[in-house]
Amino acid sequence: MLYPLIVIIGLIFVYTARHYLFTLNRLFGFQRHPYIDIDTADWPKVTILVAAHNEEKVIAHILTALMSAHYPQEKMLVIPVNDRSTDRTREIIDRFCNDYPGRIRPFHRAGGKGGKAAALKDAMNLVQTEVILIFDADYTPGGGLIRQLVAPFFDPEVGGVMGRVVPLNVGTNLLTRLLDLERSGGYQVDQQARMNLRLVPQHGGTVAGVRLSALREIGGWNDNTLTEDTDLTYRLLLAGWKTVYQNRSECYEEVPETWQVRIKQIMRWAKGHNQALVAYSLPLLFGKHRATLRERLDGFLLLGVYVMAPLTLIGWILALGLFYEGVAPLHGVIALLSFTAFATTGNFAAFFEIAAAARLDNSRQRICLLPFLVLGFAVSIFCVSRACLSQLLAPITGAQFHWDKTERFRTTP
Amino acid sequence: MSPALATVLLVLLAGIVFVLPLLPALIELRLKRDAYPLNVIQQYSGEIRHFSYGFRIYIEALLEPLEKCVVSGTALKGAMPDGDEYLLLGNAGAALFSSAGKTIPNCSSIVATGVDMVLPDGVTFTKEVYAANKLMSGKKNVFRALLGEKDIHLGRASTINRWAHAVGALRAGPDCELHGRISSDCEIQLDSGCEFQRLNAPRIALGHLKAEAADAAPKTAETSLPVDRRLVEEDLEIKAGEVVTTNIVTRGRLHICTGARVLGSVKSNRHMTVDANVSVEGSLISASTMHIGRDCRISGPIIAEHGMAIDTGTRCGSPQTPTTVTAPTIEIADGVVVFGTVWARTEGHVVPQR
Numbered sequence: 001m002l003y004p005l006i007v008i009i010g011l012i013f014v015y016t017a018r019h020y021l022f023t024l025n026r027l028f029g030f031q032r033h034p035y036i037d038i039d040t041a042d043w044p045k046v047t048i049l050v051a052a053h054n055e056e057k058v059i060a061h062i063l064t065a066l067m068s069a070h071y072p073q074e075k076m077l078v079i080p081v082n083d084r085s086t087d088r089t090r091e092i093i094d095r096f097c098n099d100y101p102g103r104i105r106p107f108h109r110a111g112g113k114g115g116k117a118a119a120l121k122d123a124m125n126l127v128q129t130e131v132i133l134i135f136d137a138d139y140t141p142g143g144g145l146i147r148q149l150v151a152p153f154f155d156p157e158v159g160g161v162m163g164r165v166v167p168l169n170v171g172t173n174l175l176t177r178l179l180d181l182e183r184s185g186g187y188q189v190d191q192q193a194r195m196n197l198r199l200v201p202q203h204g205g206t207v208a209g210v211r212l213s214a215l216r217e218i219g220g221w222n223d224n225t226l227t228e229d230t231d232l233t234y235r236l237l238l239a240g241w242k243t244v245y246q247n248r249s250e251c252y253e254e255v256p257e258t259w260q261v262r263i264k265q266i267m268r269w270a271k272g273h274n275q276a277l278v279a280y281s282l283p284l285l286f287g288k289h290r291a292t293l294r295e296r297l298d299g300f301l302l303l304g305v306y307v308m309a310p311l312t313l314i315g316w317i318l319a320l321g322l323f324y325e326g327v328a329p330l331h332g333v334i335a336l337l338s339f340t341a342f343a344t345t346g347n348f349a350a351f352f353e354i355a356a357a358a359r360l361d362n363s364r365q366r367i368c369l370l371p372f373l374v375l376g377f378a379v380s381i382f383c384v385s386r387a388c389l390s391q392l393l394a395p396i397t398g399a400q401f402h403w404d405k406t407e408r409f410r411t412t413p
Numbered sequence: 414m415s416p417a418l419a420t421v422l423l424v425l426l427a428g429i430v431f432v433l434p435l436l437p438a439l440i441e442l443r444l445k446r447d448a449y450p451l452n453v454i455q456q457y458s459g460e461i462r463h464f465s466y467g468f469r470i471y472i473e474a475l476l477e478p479l480e481k482c483v484v485s486g487t488a489l490k491g492a493m494p495d496g497d498e499y500l501l502l503g504n505a506g507a508a509l510f511s512s513a514g515k516t517i518p519n520c521s522s523i524v525a526t527g528v529d530m531v532l533p534d535g536v537t538f539t540k541e542v543y544a545a546n547k548l549m550s551g552k553k554n555v556f557r558a559l560l561g562e563k564d565i566h567l568g569r570a571s572t573i574n575r576w577a578h579a580v581g582a583l584r585a586g587p588d589c590e591l592h593g594r595i596s597s598d599c600e601i602q603l604d605s606g607c608e609f610q611r612l613n614a615p616r617i618a619l620g621h622l623k624a625e626a627a628d629a630a631p632k633t634a635e636t637s638l639p640v641d642r643r644l645v646e647e648d649l650e651i652k653a654g655e656v657v658t659t660n661i662v663t664r665g666r667l668h669i670c671t672g673a674r675v676l677g678s679v680k681s682n683r684h685m686t687v688d689a690n691v692s693v694e695g696s697l698i699s700a701s702t703m704h705i706g707r708d709c710r711i712s713g714p715i716i717a718e719h720g721m722a723i724d725t726g727t728r729c730g731s732p733q734t735p736t737t738v739t740a741p742t743i744e745i746a747d748g749v750v751v752f753g754t755v756w757a758r759t760e761g762h763v764v765p766q767r
Contacts, residue, residue: 037737041737042736155696170449371434
């Protein structure tokens with residue numbers, strides 16, 4: 001029991017160090033925003049795909065926002081990808097098509113494989129531009145966002161672009177407030193630090209862009225995965241394309257307001273991420289491709305984030321088992337020192353990251369909620385572990401992956 | 414003390430110790446003092462003229478009295494609704510900046526002029542200045558912000574602290590310091606020795622230009638840019654006169670030799686050197702530093718993550734396809750023309766020809 005525990009502690013130490021590295025870089029390091037100052041250019045034609053499955057509550061908001069974007073009208077085409085909706089989504093989209101002739105071309109999908117990746121894959125037949133942006137229907141892009149997300153594509157090394165997601169329904173309840181803090185840490189610190197350190201910023205599949213030639217080179221959208229964004233990040237990386245993160249390209253989104261919806265969401269993310277872990281770990285670490293050593297290592301650690309939840313649980317069980325067996329290497333001195341060191345630094349690495357993010361965002365009082373993050377952490381660790389276990393048992397139980405749509409909470413316009 | 418009471422007190426104490434660190438969290442959860450979404454400005458578009466547009470609206474109420482001052486040839490003092498004082502100059506108003514033959518060094522009112530105006534040397538304007546007609550500043554004038562409906566000419570060693578916008582041309586004499594946003598709807602001309610941060614105009618001329626060069630617009634790329642790319646792991650040299658028909662990405666240094674022509678975009682992850690007379694139809698990007706030689710023609714955006722120097726005679730963008738030149742520090746030699754935006758995050762300089 002001791003050696004597996006030492007391995008797990010070693011892994012936790014690596015992730016702790018990673019959290020601190022990112023946070024310190026964000027607080028004191030050189031910040032990279034190379035494309036944000038491009039404000040005048042011969043802007044390329046762009047296609048904006050809006051993924052929509054039963055989105056009657058939100059689809060009108062995003063289409064209205066896109067129609068007032070500061071981008072040359074003749075160079076921007078919006079394609080709402082209406083994926084087998086059974087509510088009023090189709091009707092709302094068609095109304096917008098009539099109101100804005102030539103600027104919106106709908107793609108109504110009546111059948112086929114479920115899931116966002118499959119819908120985007122089918123919609124690609126309508127795309128004729130080199131630059132593609134992707135939004136989920138619950139997002140509300142601001143006026144300058146389209147130009148900010150297109151600008152990095154002037155760099156011929158860039159295959160994917162990711163903007164920052166900002167929760168809109170923050171004040172609804174404790175969950176939305178915790179998710180606001182988590183998003184803040186994830187984007188303001190994690191993603192931007194990866195950008196600064198030339199590591200692997202993750203493509204999020206929304207408030208994002210992809211280069212058509214890069215997408216074709218890697219074989220298009222993968223509809224066999226639950227997280228097409230993570231999958232895309234790694235396939236682009238392996239093919240020598242960079243994904244860049246634009247921290248100042250912010251866009252409002254709606255976060256889950258109930259724990260059931262949140263649990264479904266995080267379990268889907270965990271399963272999809274683990275699919276990518278299995279598919280790309282070895283090629284990433286040992287394959288012959290253009291990724292740098294630091295990209296290989298960071299990319300591998302990023303793939304492993306959801307596996308750390310069950311490993312931590314196993315670590316707790318092993319530690320308890322060893323305690324009751326009376327195992328105390330070096331008379332417990334090492335254990336005591338390790339426990340003290342972990343309690344003072346390791347335990348708080350993620351919280352430190354989120355606190356730093358709140359500080360960078362200039363939010364004052366919301367930092368007070370940090371202790372409640374333990375609640376979100378506890379829910380996540382069990383849900384993710386459950387997702388991992390069901391994935392491991394899938395070959396025996398015969399369970400099939402299926403795509404759960406995230407429920408919307410906005411009032412119908 | 415009875416054991417029961419001791420137990421109750423112990424449990425109570427333990428409860429207090431447990432809840433105490435959570436108190437700020439509980440208070441915030443209850444009061445929702447910071448439960449609003451982060452402030453994402455939905456209509457933000459990075460418009461360089463944002464402040465000048467706002468100022469024009471702010472002083473709209475002064476335009477009619479200013480017109481009366483012009484007709485009557487008088488000056489008028491007053492206060493805005495927010496308490497800021499203003500000074501309207503209808504004629505020969507510059508005399509108001511001098512007293513007993515000596516120039517008054519500071520003007521703390523918003524100044525609006527309705528006629529062509531020549532300002533005396535050495536005056537500091539701590540509030541905005543509005544010029545309905547041409548404005549010619551003296552030497553070493555300091556402006557907080559400046560809006561001109563026609564041409565603006567800044568005298569030697571003048572300073573703009575926040576922003577300046579001219580509907581006509583904006584010319585800055587030698588050694589001016591232009592902080593913040595400087596824009597014109599026609600043209601910006603900066604003399605040698607000027608410092609700048611963000612410039613935007615259909616045409617930006619830096620330093621002294623030869624007349625024929627100044628008017629010669631670069632050739633515009635009519636065809637679409639290539640999508641194929643060539644990845645190079647180490648340093649790369651594009652030979653003199655070579656024509657490259659793809660995009661190029663190098664992990665090492667990149668040297669584009671004299672007279673080469675690139676039909677796509679170019680990216681190097683280390684220092685990039687572009688020799689004289691090179692033409693690039695796409696963008697030019699360095700993850701490090703960049704030096705662009707004499708008489709080059711670059712059509713797309715030019716980005717250097719750490720610093721950039723551009724030699725004389727180079728043209729960036731064209732009147733039909735404006736572009737952006739951006740780096741933390743930019744050093745531009747006399748005789749460079751940019752169509753669009755020059756944005757030096759830290760500082761930019763116009764330097765004499767090397």
